[in-house]
Amino acid sequence: MSETGYAASPRIRWTEWLPWLAGVAVFFLLPEYLLFGARILTYILFALSLDLIVGYAGIVTLGHSAFFGAGAYVAGILAAKVKLTDPIVLLVAATVAAGVLGVTTGAVILRTRGLTQLMLTLAIAALCLEVANKATPITGGADGLSGVTIAPIFGLFRFDLFGKTAYLLCLVTLLAGWWLVRRLIYSPFGATLTGIRENSDRMHAIGAPVYRRLLAVYTISAMIAGVAGALSTETNQFVGLNVLGFEPSGELLVMLILGGVGRLYGAFVGPVVFLIAQDALAKQFPQFWYLGIGLMLVLVVLFARGGLLGLADALAARVRRSV
Amino acid sequence: MKVARILTVVVALFSVVLFTGHSVSAQTVKVGFISTYSGAGAPQGDQLDKGFKLFMKLNGDKLPPGVKVETIVRDDTGPNPETAKRIAQELIVRDKVQFITGVLWTPNAAAIAPLTAEAKMPFISANAAGVAIPYASPYFARVSFTLWQACYPLGQWSAKKFKRVYTAVSDFAPGHEAEEAFTKAFKEGGGEIVGAVRIPLANPDFVPYMQRVKDAKPDAVFSFIPAGKQATAIMKAYGDLGLDKAGIKFIGPGDLTTDDELQGMGDVALGVITAHHYSAAGDRPANKAFVAAYKKEYGEKLFPGFFVVGAYDAMELVFHVIRELKGKIDPDRAMEVIKQYKNPSSPRGPIAIDPETRDIVQNEYLREVRRVGGVLANVEIETLATALKDPWKQLHPKK
Numbered sequence: 001m002s003e004t005g006y007a008a009s010p011r012i013r014w015t016e017w018l019p020w021l022a023g024v025a026v027f028f029l030l031p032e033y034l035l036f037g038a039r040i041l042t043y044i045l046f047a048l049s050l051d052l053i054v055g056y057a058g059i060v061t062l063g064h065s066a067f068f069g070a071g072a073y074v075a076g077i078l079a080a081k082v083k084l085t086d087p088i089v090l091l092v093a094a095t096v097a098a099g100v101l102g103v104t105t106g107a108v109i110l111r112t113r114g115l116t117q118l119m120l121t122l123a124i125a126a127l128c129l130e131v132a133n134k135a136t137p138i139t140g141g142a143d144g145l146s147g148v149t150i151a152p153i154f155g156l157f158r159f160d161l162f163g164k165t166a167y168l169l170c171l172v173t174l175l176a177g178w179w180l181v182r183r184l185i186y187s188p189f190g191a192t193l194t195g196i197r198e199n200s201d202r203m204h205a206i207g208a209p210v211y212r213r214l215l216a217v218y219t220i221s222a223m224i225a226g227v228a229g230a231l232s233t234e235t236n237q238f239v240g241l242n243v244l245g246f247e248p249s250g251e252l253l254v255m256l257i258l259g260g261v262g263r264l265y266g267a268f269v270g271p272v273v274f275l276i277a278q279d280a281l282a283k284q285f286p287q288f289w290y291l292g293i294g295l296m297l298v299l300v301v302l303f304a305r306g307g308l309l310g311l312a313d314a315l316a317a318r319v320r321r322s323v
Numbered sequence: 324m325k326v327a328r329i330l331t332v333v334v335a336l337f338s339v340v341l342f343t344g345h346s347v348s349a350q351t352v353k354v355g356f357i358s359t360y361s362g363a364g365a366p367q368g369d370q371l372d373k374g375f376k377l378f379m380k381l382n383g384d385k386l387p388p389g390v391k392v393e394t395i396v397r398d399d400t401g402p403n404p405e406t407a408k409r410i411a412q413e414l415i416v417r418d419k420v421q422f423i424t425g426v427l428w429t430p431n432a433a434a435i436a437p438l439t440a441e442a443k444m445p446f447i448s449a450n451a452a453g454v455a456i457p458y459a460s461p462y463f464a465r466v467s468f469t470l471w472q473a474c475y476p477l478g479q480w481s482a483k484k485f486k487r488v489y490t491a492v493s494d495f496a497p498g499h500e501a502e503e504a505f506t507k508a509f510k511e512g513g514g515e516i517v518g519a520v521r522i523p524l525a526n527p528d529f530v531p532y533m534q535r536v537k538d539a540k541p542d543a544v545f546s547f548i549p550a551g552k553q554a555t556a557i558m559k560a561y562g563d564l565g566l567d568k569a570g571i572k573f574i575g576p577g578d579l580t581t582d583d584e585l586q587g588m589g590d591v592a593l594g595v596i597t598a599h600h601y602s603a604a605g606d607r608p609a610n611k612a613f614v615a616a617y618k619k620e621y622g623e624k625l626f627p628g629f630f631v632v633g634a635y636d637a638m639e640l641v642f643h644v645i646r647e648l649k650g651k652i653d654p655d656r657a658m659e660v661i662k663q664y665k666n667p668s669s670p671r672g673p674i675a676i677d678p679e680t681r682d683i684v685q686n687e688y689l690r691e692v693r694r695v696g697g698v699l700a701n702v703e704i705e706t707l708a709t710a711l712k713d714p715w716k717q718l719h720p721k722k
Contacts, residue, residue, distance in 0.1 A: 032416055032417045033417065035409065035410075035412055036413065036417075039409065058448065080596075116543065128389050130410055132696065133523070141494065142402065142430065142494065142495040142496075142524045142525075143404075143429070143430045143433065143453075143495055144404040144405070144433070144434060144494045146404075146433055146437070150636065161412070161415070161416065161438070161441055161442055162416055163416075214640070218715075225571065232405075235409055236405055236435050237437075238404060238405060239405075240403060240404040240405040240430070240434070242403050242405060242406075243405070256608075266684045282397070283397070283400055286358075286360050286397055286398040287360045287361075287398070289398065290361050
């Protein structure tokens with residue numbers, strides 16, 4: 001997995017099918033872990049959306065949970081209050097809602113850069129959090145939105161306690177998301193984004209519509225994050241305030257850094273490693289598990305600057321040189 | 324050399340198989356215990372954990388022959404219903420527990436309850452007090468308390484003492500319940516609520532709220548704030564702004580002055596009136612023994628608060644069911660046993676489970692913070708109600 005981007009060949013390599021094989025294998029081999037698997041898949045989709053703007057377009061954000069939360073709450077509120085319970089309809093509704101939020105907030109924050117931008121993304125997430133906190137009759141406030149019931153997919157597949165349906169829904173949705181993001185990255189549009197990230201003045205100079213391109217990718221990313229949010233609502237049948245908090249945004253960024261920013265599969269590796277480590281540590285040491293997570297991050301930052309995938313690349317290069 | 328190594332591996336493998344085979348032959352009951360070990364709620368979670376560990380240490384072997392209990396402890400990271408629900412799901416699906424207990428926060432328990440209905444999983448709340456949770460699952464039972472149990476009798480009592488009261492509660496379900504219960508009883512008794520404010524749950528600054536209370540000049544301020552650091556902070560704000568000197572009494576459920584936090588509050592807490600089901604200063608023999616055991620385990624200077632008692636009694640109930648069913652746990656039979664549960668000698672006095680609502684039946688005591696032997700204590704001055712069922716459920720029976 002070397003350089004991804006416009007310059008690379010867009011043909012899907014055989015190795016790129018391996019994650020999907022693994023995903024299907026998990027379904028059959030680890031039936032007790034499907035709920036956890038669904039959570040990982042949701043986070044991969046969420047990380048993919050973040051990678052698109054942070055890794056490829058160079059937009060710094062700490063407020064990406066706003067879109068995840070918007071998707072989660074829209075799906076949850078429609079299901080609990082409007083009694084619109086079809087999971088596919090909910091996914092679409094969440095996508096639209098997160099897209100609208102993305103385009104309106106993007107129109108503001110993309111006029112700024114660097115630290116200002118970072119602060120604005122934080123502020124927008126904080127605003128969304130406060131709205132959800134205060135609108136108790138609609139969102140349930142700090143108690144969370146309960147009473148979310150989701151109808152079976154196509155009227156056939158019920159969301160079961162073991163998470164089989166949820167897992168497959170997440171897997172299929174992630175496949176669609178991955179395909180879309182991959183297409184974007186290898187398109188001329190993706191090349192413009194990389195150009196803007198590397199040198200936006202120059203992109204202006206050659207006549208690229210920088211602001212419009214950024215707004216477009218920001219909106220697409222918001223929509224994908226919204227889908228991830230709706231998936232989380234459908235899996236958990238519950239929405240809590242913490243989906244909008246700072247923590248998921250921060251954790252997500254950490255996962256992405258862990259996997260490798262600006263590479264398609266960094267968004268796959270990060271959440272898998274982070275969440276499995278978190279799960280294992282939290283089970284083994286319920287009182288000290290955060291310490292383990294912290295140590296892991298310190299090690300990655302010290303010794304694997306490009307994330308785990310960067311580390312793998314470096315190792316592969318060394319092996320090739322010695323051969 | 325090589326052969327020896329292979330042999331070692333084979334022997335090791337066999338011993339593993341034999342060992343696991345052996346432990347399966349005994350009747351093992353798995354109990355999932357959920358508490359908060361990280362984040363801002365960790366001190367309260369630690370109290371819950373101490374109650375749980377104390378029980379296991381003192382009574383963990385009081386089981387029928389051949390029955391073992393395995394406990395699986397998980398961290399819900401605070402008032403975080405999504406995480407709590409996920410953890411409960413994992414305990415049910417992956418770890419195959421037969422009981423779930425613990426759970427500090429109402430939102431968390433409310434998220435877990437529907438799951439226990441689907442999975443037929445006996446779920447015993449050791450703390451989470453949300454009044455309507457039992458209606459969400461027939462497999463839910465509670466040994467802790469409801470805020471109606473404390474605040475309704477406190478409202479009745481206050482109506483005889485005060486004319487004008489200001490209410491200031493945390494803006495989440497338990498806060499709303501405390502406010503509603505107190506207000507109803509207080510107004511029924513002829514009192515007047517001169518102001519009501521709801522304070523955000525996350526990281527509030529209490530000073531502006533207390534200033535508003537002071538400006539309204541009520542006879543008393545009624546407050547519910549989650550026990551722990553927040554309760555200490557509101558107490559400090561009350562003292563710093565001089566509400567005590569302005570003659571405004573501070574009243575509320577016992578969450579305000581938990582026994583473990585009381586020493587940190589200082590003299591400003593003196594004279595605060597609370598209603599609650601448990602005080603470490605209670606002079607029942609069972610409580611004296613309990614407090615002594617707690618001090619022996621965790622240190623002379625520490626006092627068990629109501630969280631500790633909640634977790635202790637929850638484990639007592641779990642063990643009671645295991646003993647009654649001789650280790651063969653069937654969820655429906657377990658619930659039958661739970662509904663008949665009576666314990667005449669809990670540290671808090673006699674308790675029972677109401678078979679109708681699966682909620683706790685217990686005494687409520689009126690307490691005043693006084694200095695006893697150099698330390699602050701919630702001295703029980705009156706029994707407000709004996710064998711009190713949750714008043715809310717009497718007013719709102721399940722349809």
